[in-house]
Amino acid sequence: MSQVQPYPLQFKPEMKERIWGGRALEQFGLELPEGSIGEGWMIGDHPNGTTKVISGPLAGLGLDEIREQYGKEWFGAKGFSEKNGRFPLLIKLLDCNDDLSIQVHPSDDYEALPAGELGKTEMWYILDAKPGAKIIYGLKEGVDRAALEQAINEGRIMDGLQEVPVEAGDAFYIPAGTVHALCAGVVVAEIQQNSDTTYRLYDYNRPGLDGKLRELHIEDSLNVIAYEGAGATRMKTSAASPGQWxxxxxxxxxxxxxxxxxxxxxxxxxxxxxxxxxxxxxxxxxxxxxxxxxxxxxxxxxxxxxxxxxxxxxxxxxxxxxxx
The missing domain is CATH 2.60.120.10 (Jelly Rolls)
Known part of the structure; x- marks a missing residue:
């Protein structure tokens, strides 16, 4: 192995156009392609987005190549997904210029996951929020599979969901199985398992980027939702003191x-x-x-x-x- 001294790796983000995206990531000085950019994949080692290093001796190499050459040494004993050998996390910045679909993510053991794909437990840190901004965060008390299925069939899914107002500095932990949606007016840092599997419950009957309604995944969603709760937690983080984690x-x-x-x-x-x-x-x-x-x-x-x-x-x- 060539003796490259370890150093902090910074990557060129992979920008993703999304029906709900905008241009807010430009506020960070990031270069955005044309269109409604909803996601910047900042550190990624996934078939749908692999980021490349922009500086230092490893410039130009993708995170997948670095993992193969240096991973065992550089990423630590727990620096790999046991399921597929890839880098275990995916780091994104999200610009929610419009509401995201009502969605849920599966856990690692859901049998209908695509081959090699992980489940998706994630967390959000709210970087910026317009006045009145909110998110969808979990089911209302007592909503079970039958009640949710009935609400979906009757076109009133929103009645069963919790709305939470948000402001910059709020943190949300979203274990797999938690129904959630970011809503318009927030910019978010997302730390998640290295997965790109999302099941949509509801998408406001709006056309996607191609002008057609986006696919819903009702059966998969109903299967993976944790109706009793999956341990989602949230907190205000203004208590953080300088020099302490x-x-x-x-x-x-x-x-x-x-x-x-x-x-x-x-x-x-x-x-x-x-x-x-x-x-x-x-x-x-x-x-x-x-x-x-x-x-x-x-x-x-x-x-x-x-x-x-x-x-x-x-x-x-x-x-x-x-x-x-």
């Missing part, structure tokens, strides 16, 4: 912490896991073994488990993800 989501697949940087903060990677840093707001500097890089809101970095000591400095909010 506040855990905002915890799952079998990832642990996500919020950190506020106001002065030099010395940190260290752990051999068990890579670290992903999403700069949520502000700007500053990331330093490691004699090198440094300026960083700003909207940028995402993959720190190898073998990086060792690193330092954050400046005035910024950082979302850190590790593999549990």
């Amino acid at each position: 506040l855990t905002i989501a915890e799952s079998p697949y990832f642990v996500v912490d919020k950190g506020v940087v106001r002065e030099r903060w010395q940190l260290e990677t752990n051999p068990a896991s890579f670290v992903i840093l999403v700069i949520a707001e502000g700007s500053g500097e990331l330093k490691w073994s004699g090198s440094s890089q300026t960083v700003k809101a909207g940028e995402c970095f993959l720190l190898p488990a073998t990086l060792g000591q690193y330092e954050l400095d400046g005035s910024m909010t950082v979302i850190r993800s590790l593999v549990a």
Whole structure:
């Protein structure tokens, strides 16, 4: 193996047009293709989007190639999906210019998953929210499969869903089986299992990008919903103190912490896991073994488990993800 010293990897995002997208990701200085851009896949190792490194000795290599060449050493003991060998997480920024479909994701053990695909447990950190913005987050108390199926058949699914107002800084943990939808007016950082499987329950009878109604997946959705709840949690994160990590989501697949940087903060990677840093707001500097890089809101970095000591400095909010 060639001796490339581990360093923080930054990738060129893969931008995805979505019927509900917009242009808000431009606020981070990201280059957007034409159209309604709903998702920026910032760190991805999936057949539907594999990001490539933009700087340093590994520039031009995809995350899949880095995984194959350096993964065992760089990504840590838990840096792989046991099911398909790929990088275990997918990191996105989402611009919800319109409401997303009412949807649910399966767990790893759902038998109808496509071959090699994982389930999808995820979490959202709200980066920006217009006044009055809301999300759909779970079923109302007492809604079971029969009640939900009847509501769908009668065209009143919304009656059975919980609406939650949101503001910047809110964090939502969304285990597989939780019915959910982001609604218009929010920009979100999403940390999720490396999966692209979504079952749609309802899409407002609106045409997709091709002018046709988008496919619904009622039977799969009804099968995978956790009617008794899957352990979804949410929290306000304004209590985060400078220089201390506040855990905002915890799952079998990832642990996500919020950190506020106001002065030099010395940190260290752990051999068990890579670290992903999403700069949520502000700007500053990331330093490691004699090198440094300026960083700003909207940028995402993959720190190898073998990086060792690193330092954050400046005035910024950082979302850190590790593999549990």
